[in-house]
Amino acid sequence: MEVERQVVGDILALATLPFRSDIARDRFRKAQLRAAEDTLRLAAEVRRTYYRAVAANELVVLFTDAKSTAESTAQLAEQLGRTGSLNKLDQAREQAFYAETTADLAALRQEAASSREQLIRLLGLWGGDIGIRLPQRLPTLPGRPRSLPRIEVDAVGHRLDLQMARIELLALAKAMQLTQASRFVTLLDVAGIDKKTRELEGPPFKERGFDIQFQIPVFDGGEVGVRQATEIYNQAFNLLTEKAVNVRSEARNAYRVYRSTYDIAGHYQREVLPLRQIISEEMQLRFSSMQVDVFALLTEARQRLAVLRAAIDAKRDFWLAESELQTAVNGGGRRAGEEQPSGSRSTTTAQAGGGH
Amino acid sequence: MLSRRRFIGTAALVSAGAVSGRVQAAAIPEAPIMEKAVMQPPLHPTSGPDYRPVVTLNGWSLPWRMNGDWKEFHLIAEPVVREFSPGMKVHLWGYNGQSPGPTIEAVEGDKVRIFVTNKLPEQTTVHWHGVLLPNGMDGVGGLNQPHIPPGKTFVYEFQMKHSGTFMYHPHSDEMVQMAMGMMGMIVVHPRDPNFRPVDRDFVFIMSTYLIDPGTYLPKVTEMTDFNMWTWNSRVFPGIDPLAVRLNDKVRVRIGNLTMTNHPIHLHGHSFSVSCTDGGWVPESAQWPETTIDVPVGAIRAFDVVADNPGDWAFHCHKSHHTMNAMGHDVRNFIGVSKKDLAKAVGKLAPDAMVMGSTGMAMGEMEMPAPDNTLPMMTGSGQFGPIEMGGMFTVMKIREGLAPDDYSDPGPYKYPAGTVAFEVAAPSEQPMRKDKPASIPKEGDMKAKKRMKG
Known part of the structure; x- marks a missing residue:
């Protein structure tokens, strides 16, 4: 986040250096900011x-392995059909998992390839x-989530x-x-952030990145000649105020999403996956002590696959939320109306194993 | 406590003074506790009429004291931990430290007074199965007597009018308490020592449990699908062998408190049922058998002359009953190529061994199992794995055993040339008149469309 802010800060510096200039220069500066x-x-x-793209890669690895498992059990089912141990119904059930996994893998490979291509386009490679x-x-996942009280x-x-x-x-x-500013406020004032409260939260506030005091003049419309201009200005001022309040809200929300996706992904890593591991090991013990047969292991493997997939999705959602956190602070987020970062795009297999 | 335990297996307690009468009944006798699950030496009577005591497989006989002309016993109904075989312990309910409870031995005509202390968390009673006694002593809770509340002691008094083999078990929340292992045997010896005497007299009771692999407590609501088939709550290889001196006359008394019949088979001998829980079978009514079917809720005793030396398998003939816990919903993998099976198993259970493509014989190798779970089949003899479990043990008939020596004499030493042996076989298949019917090929599916990933 810091590196990015510095790069953008350089662009911004170009825009803000010759500050006290005429309107055209202000408009130009705004264009530069838009570029930034x-x-x-x-x-x-x-x-x-x-x-x-990386999440899709990880899923491809997972499903490639799952497909090879499904393939070998499908072959076994076929053989059991020949020896007379498995009827057509059960053969079809075992083949179905193989067929579904194959389809899922194909879809995941497609997704991985597409997102890779998109990345190549974005990077202009x-x-x-x-x-x-x-x-x-x-x-x-990082060992602990970032604490961002400010x-x-x-x-x-x-x-x-x-x-x-x-x-x-200003332009x-x-x-x-308008020349007669009655007083000046800062963006923080506009957003309703109390400068004093932040000192309660530990280390003294240290401004990093853009080192500029963003002052905004407030005009009073005393003279008749400028009254209309003042009203237009005040309207724009109020719009700025609304925007600043929204930015606060977006930042709050981005952090909340960041924390909850961290907790969910962490829950998969710390709780769900270790439990699935125990289930897997215990099922293998039951297999080796002749309590269940190999197809019971397959059922377990299907449930495990769905969970592993959900865990990867959760991890991806965390990294997406982490990325949103940066845009919420620095800008560059989606414009209104763009799609939200949706979490799970689960297909049939994600639920397939859950039939128990 | 220590003195009480040291006293086990030595002799019956004799009360200090000559006491008699109902008043003295208030003084409750000692209740010995057993901590071991191996066969205890026979308990020879030190008072009252003499008899040849029984031995209980993996069990013991309850010491008593004489109180006037009453034999006084003390049963304590309580939670116990029973070892089924090394590697598996089960949380059961039983009597005096073990499940099943101790064998109660008496003599025809004895007046017995049996104290029952309830240390269970729920009420209980004791029913004396097969003993002909006054109705108020029959032990059916609610019907014949108030239930014995937890913490209370009741006393049963009756006369053993008939000799024979009987059982005892609760008749109060009966299904649960029997499924938890509450039962024991009663042996009433004939007053006449010359009535059908034997040299060795073995006794055990059969019970069944469903204990999910990895658990320690039976599922008490199970009716049919049990996985532990036990003799005196023990399974092979945990069941004591029956050590017998060559040419001894042997009696084996078997009680059945499971929910199915058990055809009990002894190799190498022919014998007859001599006694049921209804009394002695007249010799004229006996017929020779090699397998005795013991019905549900009954006892069968058979007398056999051990005139054939060796290690003779002795087991229930239901083949699932000579297995330990196993899954019943397991497909038959016989005929599948071992390579294909190994491939599938290797993917799904990398640590497991491939089994089943030629049968289930596992050889010497024992696979890891869930906690507290015995191998489905196990045990080994001098020629290799025995591959048994459950209701299986061995009658070991040897020359020159001491009369009261019931210890395991070890593997039988076969005289040279008396064991089946391998011969050089012709390399070609033996000639057959007709070719065997070939297995139909059409099991595989017609429409198998697979996507290529």
């Missing part, structure tokens, strides 16, 4: 696509560079769309030839 936000948006899109190798596994302050201070709205407002003031 597009950069952030692209970076966010790259991150999302990357995690989708061509020629020899398209041979990039993506990891086969998502990174493991995320709302961060977001209001850093969101590029908010800065753009502020510059637009408007100049266009309206």
Whole structure:
């Protein structure tokens, strides 16, 4: 997140250096900010696509193994048909898992290939560079989730769309030839963040990244000649206020999603998967002591597969949420109306094993 | 406590003074506790009429005391931990430290007073199965007597009018208490020591349990699908062998409190039922058998002359009853190529061994099992694995055993040339008149469309 902020900060610095200039320069600056936000948006899109592609890779590995298991048991079922031990109904049941797993694997391979292609497009790769190798596994969960008590302050201070709205407002003031500012407020004031409260939360606030005091002038419309201009300005000011409040809310929500996806993914790693491991081992003991036969193991393997898939999905959702957290603070998120980062796209097999 | 335990297997307690009468009944006799699951030496009477005592497989006889002309016993109904065989312990209910309870021995005509202390968490009673006694002593809770509440002691008084073999078990929440292992044997010796005397007299009771692999407590609501078939709550190889001196006359008394019949088969001999829980079978009514079917809720005693030396298998002839816990919903893998089976198993259970493609014989190798679970078939003899479990043991007939020596004499030493042996077989298949019917090929599926991944 820091690296990204610095890169974008450089773009921003270009925009903000010759600050006290005329309106045209302000408009130009705003265009530069928009370019910076597009950069952030692209970076966010790259991150999302990357995690989708790697998650798909991990699922492909899982299902390749599952398919080979299903294949060998399907062959066994076929043989048992020949020896006279398995009727057509049961043979079909064992073959069905193989057929379903094969279909799932094909779909997953397709998804992995597509998201990889999308990533190549986003990165603008061509020629020899398209041979990039993506990891086969998502990174493991961090040991503990980030604690971000000042995320709302961060977001209001850093969101590029908010800065753009502020510059637009300043440009408007100049266009309206408003000069008599009665007082100045900052974006934090606008968003309703109390500067004093943040000191209660431990280490003193340390501004990083964009080191600018975002001041916004407030005009009073005393003179008749400028009253209309003041009203137009005030309207824009109120829109900025609304935006700042929304940015706070988005930051809060992004952190909440981040924490809950962390907890869910962690729950799979710490609770669900170890339990499935015990089930798996105990079933194997029952198999080796002649309590169950090999097809009971297969049923167990199907349930396990569904859970392993859900665990990978949960891990992917965490990394997507982690990415959203960055866009909530720095900007570059989706524009309104774009699709939400949806979690599970489960297919038939995800539920297939759960028939018990 | 210690003195009480040291006293086990030595002799019956004789009360200090000559006491008699009902008043003295209030003084309750000692209740010995047994901590071992191996056969205890026969308990020779030190008072009262003499008799040749029985031995109980993996069990013991309850010591008593004389109180006037009454023989006084003390049973304690209580939770116990019973070892079925090394490697498996089961939480049961029983009497005096073990399940089943101790064998009660008396003599025809004895007046017995049996104290029953209830240390179970629920009420109980004791019914004296097969003993002909006054109605109020029959032990059916609610019908013949109040149930014995937890913590209370009741006393039963009656006369053993007939000799024979009987059983005791609760008749109070009977299904649960019997499924939990509450039962025992009663042997009433003839007053006349010359009535059908034998040299060795063995006794045991059969019970069944359903104990899920990995658990320690029987499922008491099971009616048919049991997985532990026990003799005195023991399974092979945990059941004591029957050590017998060559040419001894041997009696084996078998009680059945399971929910199915058990055809009990002794190899190498022919014998007859001499006694049921209804009394002695007249010799004129006996017929020779090699398998005695013991019905549900009955006893059968057979007398056999052990005139054939060796190690003779002695078991229930229902083949599932000579297995330990096994799954019943397991497909038949005979005829499948071992390679294909290994491939499927290797994927699903990397640590397991491939079994079943030629049968289930596992050889010497024993596979890992869930906690507290015995191998389905196990045990080994001098020639290899015995591959048995459940209701199986061995009658070991040897020359020169001491009269009261019931210890395991070890494997039989076969005289040279008396064991089946391998011969050099011709390499070609033996000539057959007709070719065997071939197995129909059409088991496989017609429409098998597989996607290629």
